[in-house]
Amino acid sequence: MAIVTHHHLHLHDLRFAAPARVRVWKGAATLKSGGVAVELGEGESFTVPSFVRFACLAHPRVSAQGMRPAVWSLALETQSSADLERAADTSKPHARRLAAAIFAQPAAHWCAERIAGDWQLSTARLRALLFAEGESLRSLVREQRVAWVLAQLARMDDAGAASAPAPAAAGFATLPALQRACQDLIGLPPGTASRAISLLSSSVAPAALPAIGAAQHSGGDAPRQPRYRPYF
Template sequence: MNWLDHAGLGLPGNACSRQDDAVSSMAAGVPNHYLVISAYTHREVVLRQLSFPYAVSVDLERQTAWCNDRSASRTLRPGRRTTIPSLTRFDLHLSANASVQVQVQPEDMENFSRQARKPMTHALARCVFLQPGRNWTRHECAALLHLSTSELSRQLFAEGECMRDTVRSSRLSKFLVDLPQLPKVNNRLAAAYGFHYQYLLEEAVYESFGVTLATLTALIRMNNNVIPWHHPLQ
C-alpha cells in the first residue's frame, strides 16, 4: 500500500479515520454537503480566496454573482452550474441581496488529472479536511503518509505548495461547510478546527476570506439548508 492509499486517494479505510478527542470528533463528523450564502444587505459582499480539497459547484439562486480565479472571471447564470476544480482559489462576489449555493462534490472524476499533478497536496488537504483538529505537524503528516519529513517537503515544493498554507486552507474550508450547524464559536470550538483560541480563528477567517467571522456567520446562518455530505470513498 502506498502513501496515496493512506491519504484517502486510494483504498477505503484510510489512516485519517482516527479521532483526536471528544471536541475534535465534532469537527471530524459528517459535514454539510452544501451551504447557501446570501447577501442580505444593501451592498456587495466578496468572499476571497475560497478553496476546497474537493471540486465544488456554485449555483446562482437570486440577483447577480461572479466567481473569479486566476484563469477567468465568470458571471453566474440562473440554471447554469459553475464547477470549480479542487484546490482552486477563487473569489465569490455577491451583489446586494444575491444568494448562491456552494456544493461540495463527493465524486470529482473530472479532476483526477488535476489530482495527478498535485497528489501530495490533495492527499494532505483531504486528510486535514476530514480531521481539522488533528495536530498536523510536518512529522505527524510524514508519519501518516509513510514518508520522511524531507520527502514530504520535497514533494510539496515540487507541486508549488506550502504545508502550512494547505493545512490552514483545509481547516478553514471545513469550518465553512460546517458553520450552518455549529454553535457559537468559542475557544473550545475553535480548537476543534485547529486554532488554539477563538481570536486565532477570527484572524484566519478575516485574513483568508476578507470578512469578519460575524459577517461570515450572518451570510451563512440565515439559511437552514443542511444536507449530509459523505466522503467519496465511504
C-alpha cells in the same frame, strides 16, 4: 443554511480538495480563476474542479423595491466525473492528498512527524515534496481549516438544522484566531464570521404556550422555518 449577503461580498483564494458546486438562489455571483470568469444568475450553478483556486463575488439584486440580498450556497461533490477530474489541478498531488486529509479532520494535530509516519517517509522528504509544489505544511493546514469553516457555513440546509463550526472543531484555539484566519486567507471580515457562527450557534427556543386569543395555525402545525437566514 445558504449564505445571504446584503452587500457585495468578495471571497478570494478559495480552494477545496473536492469539486465545489456554487449555486446562486437569489441575485448573482461571479466566479473567477486566473483570467477566466463565470457569471451565474438566479437558479444557475457551476462546479469548480478539485484543487483549483478561485474567487467568488456575490452581487445583491437591485429591484424597484430597493436592494435585494444575494443568496448562494456551496456544496462539495463526493464523486468527481471524468471531465471534472481532467480539469482538476493535478500539478500538486502531494498537497492535494494532504489537503483532503486535513479537510476531513480539521481539528487533528497536523504535524510533519505524524504525516511523514503515515506516508512512510522522512520529515525532510515531506517538506521537500511540498516545497517542490509551492506549498508549506503550515499554510496548507490553515487554508483547509478555513475551507472547512466556509463549507459548513455555506451549506444549503434548513434553518436550524446545521450546527455551528466551533473554533475547536475547526482546529482553532479561539474564535478570534478563527476570525483572523478567515480574514487573512479568504477576505471574510471578522465581524461577518462572528455573526454567522453566532446565528448558527443559537439554539431554537422551546415553543411557548400560545397567548390567550392568539391565532392558531391550521391543523396545529408549527410555523414553517425559513430555508435560510440572512447573516452577512
